[in-house]
Amino acid sequence: MIRRLGRLAAPLLFALAGALPGPAAAETETRFPASEHERTTLTIRAAADLDAMAPLIRDYQLLYPDVTVVYHEYVTADLFGEVQRACAEGRRSGGYAADVVISSSVDHLIKLANDGCARAHRSIETGRQPDWAAWRDEVFGFTTEPAVIAYRPDLVPREDLPRSRVELVDLLRRKPDAYAGRIGSYDITLSGVGYLFAVYDARAAATYGRLVEAFGRASLRVRCCTADVIADLEAGRIAIGYNLLGSYVYGAMRRGARLGIVVPRDYTLVLSRAAMVPVTARAVGDAFAFLDYLLSARGQRVSREEAFFFDRTGPLPPGVDGPPSLAAAGLFRPITVGPVLLAVQDRAKRARFLAEWRQSIGPQGQTGGPAP
Amino acid sequence: MIPDSVIPASSGPASAGKRAPSLLASSLFARLVAVLAVVLAAGAGLLLVAAWASARHAADEAYDRLLVGAALQIAETIASDGREITVDPPFSAFETLGLSPRDRIFYKVVDPADRLLTGDADLAVPVDRARLAAGPVLLDAEHRGQAVRAVVAGRYVPDATKAGFAAVVVAQTREARRALARGLTAEASLMVLAMSALALGAVAVAVRAALRPLGAIEGVLAARGPNDLQPLGLAAPREIHLLVASIDHFMGRLSGHVAVMKRFIADAAHQIRTPLTALAAQLDLLSSETDEGRRRDQIARLRERTAELGHLTNQLLNHAMVIHRARSASFDPVDVAGLARRTLIDAVQAAGSREIDIGYEGPDGALTIPGDAIALREALANLIHNALKHGAPGRLTVRLGRERDRVVLAVEDDGPGIPAGDWARVREPFQAAAGGGIGSGLGLSIAAEVAAAHGGELRFESHSERGFCVVLSLPDGAPA
Numbered sequence: 001m002i003r004r005l006g007r008l009a010a011p012l013l014f015a016l017a018g019a020l021p022g023p024a025a026a027e028t029e030t031r032f033p034a035s036e037h038e039r040t041t042l043t044i045r046a047a048a049d050l051d052a053m054a055p056l057i058r059d060y061q062l063l064y065p066d067v068t069v070v071y072h073e074y075v076t077a078d079l080f081g082e083v084q085r086a087c088a089e090g091r092r093s094g095g096y097a098a099d100v101v102i103s104s105s106v107d108h109l110i111k112l113a114n115d116g117c118a119r120a121h122r123s124i125e126t127g128r129q130p131d132w133a134a135w136r137d138e139v140f141g142f143t144t145e146p147a148v149i150a151y152r153p154d155l156v157p158r159e160d161l162p163r164s165r166v167e168l169v170d171l172l173r174r175k176p177d178a179y180a181g182r183i184g185s186y187d188i189t190l191s192g193v194g195y196l197f198a199v200y201d202a203r204a205a206a207t208y209g210r211l212v213e214a215f216g217r218a219s220l221r222v223r224c225c226t227a228d229v230i231a232d233l234e235a236g237r238i239a240i241g242y243n244l245l246g247s248y249v250y251g252a253m254r255r256g257a258r259l260g261i262v263v264p265r266d267y268t269l270v271l272s273r274a275a276m277v278p279v280t281a282r283a284v285g286d287a288f289a290f291l292d293y294l295l296s297a298r299g300q301r302v303s304r305e306e307a308f309f310f311d312r313t314g315p316l317p318p319g320v321d322g323p324p325s326l327a328a329a330g331l332f333r334p335i336t337v338g339p340v341l342l343a344v345q346d347r348a349k350r351a352r353f354l355a356e357w358r359q360s361i362g363p364q365g366q367t368g369g370p371a372p
Numbered sequence: 373m374i375p376d377s378v379i380p381a382s383s384g385p386a387s388a389g390k391r392a393p394s395l396l397a398s399s400l401f402a403r404l405v406a407v408l409a410v411v412l413a414a415g416a417g418l419l420l421v422a423a424w425a426s427a428r429h430a431a432d433e434a435y436d437r438l439l440v441g442a443a444l445q446i447a448e449t450i451a452s453d454g455r456e457i458t459v460d461p462p463f464s465a466f467e468t469l470g471l472s473p474r475d476r477i478f479y480k481v482v483d484p485a486d487r488l489l490t491g492d493a494d495l496a497v498p499v500d501r502a503r504l505a506a507g508p509v510l511l512d513a514e515h516r517g518q519a520v521r522a523v524v525a526g527r528y529v530p531d532a533t534k535a536g537f538a539a540v541v542v543a544q545t546r547e548a549r550r551a552l553a554r555g556l557t558a559e560a561s562l563m564v565l566a567m568s569a570l571a572l573g574a575v576a577v578a579v580r581a582a583l584r585p586l587g588a589i590e591g592v593l594a595a596r597g598p599n600d601l602q603p604l605g606l607a608a609p610r611e612i613h614l615l616v617a618s619i620d621h622f623m624g625r626l627s628g629h630v631a632v633m634k635r636f637i638a639d640a641a642h643q644i645r646t647p648l649t650a651l652a653a654q655l656d657l658l659s660s661e662t663d664e665g666r667r668r669d670q671i672a673r674l675r676e677r678t679a680e681l682g683h684l685t686n687q688l689l690n691h692a693m694v695i696h697r698a699r700s701a702s703f704d705p706v707d708v709a710g711l712a713r714r715t716l717i718d719a720v721q722a723a724g725s726r727e728i729d730i731g732y733e734g735p736d737g738a739l740t741i742p743g744d745a746i747a748l749r750e751a752l753a754n755l756i757h758n759a760l761k762h763g764a765p766g767r768l769t770v771r772l773g774r775e776r777d778r779v780v781l782a783v784e785d786d787g788p789g790i791p792a793g794d795w796a797r798v799r800e801p802f803q804a805a806a807g808g809g810i811g812s813g814l815g816l817s818i819a820a821e822v823a824a825a826h827g828g829e830l831r832f833e834s835h836s837e838r839g840f841c842v843v844l845s846l847p848d849g850a851p852a
Contacts, residue, residue: 113476114476114477114478115516116476116516116518131473135473135474136474136476203463338470338473339466339469339470339475339476339477340463340466340467340470341466342466342477343461343462343463343465343466346461346490346491347490347491348458348459348460348461348481348489348490349460349461349490352458352460
């Protein structure tokens, strides 16, 4: 009964800021009003799709009906800048950004925690986290999102379907004309997740160089954000999207987009989107409660069923081609939530990596296609 | 720390009766255990500090290797093409640092001109390029208010605009080190504390066992009747053998003292009872006498008897006093020459109207020996009195002189003296030479007692030309 009320309330949500997609839209704010007398307001600033987070927030409000949640959606780089600024100000004069910060660029949160901008939280739920999904009791990975190959089933014949990176490289060599300009991925100079996946691709296997080279020859179309690449796929401007966030692609698929998903069988990069409570948070107790909820069995179930669709140990969701599970033997390459991500954050490393990438992808990749 | 049970159960009514000032003062066991506990606690404290220091050192050493490894891995990626210096911090360096899972990591890479290549600009760890050639430099520092352990590693860049060392600074917070040091210290502490507790327990048991013979002595003494002055006859360990021997010696002395007193009291009672009986008989005679002339004679005799009885009583008391002093008084320096002269002058007054040549031969100055002045005076007075009373028809000489390490005090007269056969006997109380009246039995005995108490002797000498001589020979107290 309550659940139905929650769903009925959903259309009442109102957006205060413009909902323009792309980097131009710096932030959008959405309120989830408390269903009972409002005790407190929990401010979440996140680099995560509202569509994915909304079911979790509403379920959280069933447990805490007196909490109003204000959700600000950002692109990762802006979020990082905002929280970093608030943290620096907070040391002097009570700067405040948010009670909970969520980002798919886990390296940003690790950098923030390393700089002392996060609050530690210990509970039964945090104690259950695997070592690779939490750091210092400050940054917690709460999702399981594989990097997948998305494709248009009608534009990619079944025999062409690449099930691993080597097969993708082979395909581009065998049929350069058919796929030239029809492969899409992130512009890793703009997308935090794209950069993270690319760096881990380079770390995970020796095939990275060949892959990027092949992309360069095939005139890779790059976009800032997952949604843009998916839009390109839906519009038929590209046939294959590489290294996309599996959760968003699956969400689009569930909403009726004609898409197919392949979880690569050579190795599976898995991002655990992370959350933290900044030192400058005001509703600290509620922020910790929200963290505990995200990590709890109930939060994980909602996440699997309605928000991010994948989990560590269970089978892949229906309609996804790939190994039996993400944690299948030998394939699982989690992006660990830990100090190693400081290497990803390194300025010199990033500059060098992006320079090499630009050089390989070439000028076509730089310009990309026109935004829809 | 001191358990309640340290009051020995056998101390019983004595310690329960009067309130002890404190447990420590009242109980040997508590004192011993307390001292040992303090020593053990101090030792344990020192060990804990040492354990902590060594644990800290071990933890630093362990994690320093990771830190140096990471810095070297980063340093290796510093490259130069003659125009530009580049660096590409490898993942492996951060994975190495990540082996201390909770620690924050700060780092920077600077070129030979100290321009930042990458990392945290505000990491203010000093870079001493002069030392980098010898290898990575480890140091303790502070960054953003946190204590950090830092390492500086260098890579020589010869073809830069300014040739020299590019430096990698890597700093790490101390959480893992602290945790490791804490863990090691805790383990060591447990061992130290267990060992200390064991030692204290052993000490308590050992001290209790060592003090058990004292309890046995106490038990034996408590079980004794008030008149039992026999030696304890206990087998005691070497350390308290002296105590048992002292108690036995004391018992012996006490027992001898009591025996002397008993004999003295018996003799005195006998000596006083006889003249009292005679006095009573003469009083009877006096009361029935009617003749005035005989009555006067009897009264004169009675007065004489009463005076003798008074003299006897004085001597008895003197004797008791001398015996008592001999066993209790402490010795002070005594000028024997002065004492002899004064005693002689007193005696001359006592001699009254008799024609007698009294002389003193000895040093005019002082002659000092350790002794009891009162007892010595009494002894000499008795000798002079004896000589006046029994011998000395015309001459009495007191001579004082030295004989090797002894001081010799001689009383000489021209009387008949005591037969040599009686010399041993007359030293005993109430054993006057044959023919003596009442009150004549104690003088020599008192002198002999005093001589013995001073470690000297009383002897007799009979010279045909000079007369009879009683000699007190006393040690002069000079170390032999």
